[in-house]
Amino acid sequence: DAGVIQSPRHEVTEMGQEVTLRCKPISGHDYLFWYRQTMMRGLELLIYFNNNVPIDDSGMPEDRFSAKMPNASFSTLKIQPSEPRDSAVYFCASSWGTPRTDTQYFGPGTRLTVL
Amino acid sequence: AQTVTQSQPEMSVQEAETVTLSCTYDTSENNYYLFWYKQPPSRQMILVIRQEAYKQQNATENRFSVNFQKAAKSFSLKISDSQLGDTAMYFCAIKYQGAQKLVFGQGTRLTINP
Numbered sequence: 001d002a003g004v005i006q007s008p009r010h011e012v013t014e015m016g017q018e019v020t021l022r023c024k025p026i027s028g029h030d031y032l033f034w035y036r037q038t039m040m041r042g043l044e045l046l047i048y049f050n051n052n053v054p055i056d057d058s059g060m061p062e063d064r065f066s067a068k069m070p071n072a073s074f075s076t077l078k079i080q081p082s083e084p085r086d087s088a089v090y091f092c093a094s095s096w097g098t099p100r101t102d103t104q105y106f107g108p109g110t111r112l113t114v115l
Numbered sequence: 116a117q118t119v120t121q122s123q124p125e126m127s128v129q130e131a132e133t134v135t136l137s138c139t140y141d142t143s144e145n146n147y148y149l150f151w152y153k154q155p156p157s158r159q160m161i162l163v164i165r166q167e168a169y170k171q172q173n174a175t176e177n178r179f180s181v182n183f184q185k186a187a188k189s190f191s192l193k194i195s196d197s198q199l200g201d202t203a204m205y206f207c208a209i210k211y212q213g214a215q216k217l218v219f220g221q222g223t224r225l226t227i228n229p
Binding site: 033042043045056091095105106111 | 152157159161162167212215217
């Protein structure tokens with residue numbers, strides 16, 4: 001299997017611009033997660049989906065952040081408008097459904113820089 | 116609430132030595148999973164080893180093993196015969212059984228010197 005795929009690997013944008021991060025989970029996985037990693041806050045869960053349905057978005061920092069999963073093989077995380085404090089590494093991860101929900105497999109991450 | 120503490124921000128050892136990374140956690144749950152993830156300079160988060168809390172036997176994966184002390188809420192990672200490729204950030208994480216959220220520690224930066 002190809003593993004979790006994320007694009008782009010790097011994104012540099014200017015404040016106020018819209019940013020879209022993309023993720024393809026491992027085929028057959030029922031859960032998809034979006035994490036953010038910063039020096040100050042470490043790794044934080046932003047939102048996760050089960051069978052394409054958002055289950056918990058309590059980690060989404062503001063209304064500027066939104067995530068969608070239109071089908072089992074694709075998800076997006078959008079930031080509009082972007083701000084310098086959004087600069088971070090964003091990870092997508094996926095896992096199997098019950099009862100094998102214990103292990104999450106991560107993608108390579110997208111390093112976002114907002115100038 | 117779950118918390119994970121890694122008390123060693125940085126560690127450094129010579130190649131071929133054995134090194135132990137510490138992790139303690141706080142939870143009121145009885146059924147949970149514990150993980151060690153490795154993040155090399157490439158930034159990829161790689162699963163190193165996992166442990167089910169209901170299992171008394173410590174997990175082992177080749178050169179990697181854990182010392183799981185449930186009563187003490189301790190979950191240390193031992194790397195034997197360390198190699199240059201083990202240089203990375205190592206994160207300890209916990210997840211309740213039936214829940215999805217992974218809670219991570221702040222990480223330990225491990226450097227293996229030649």
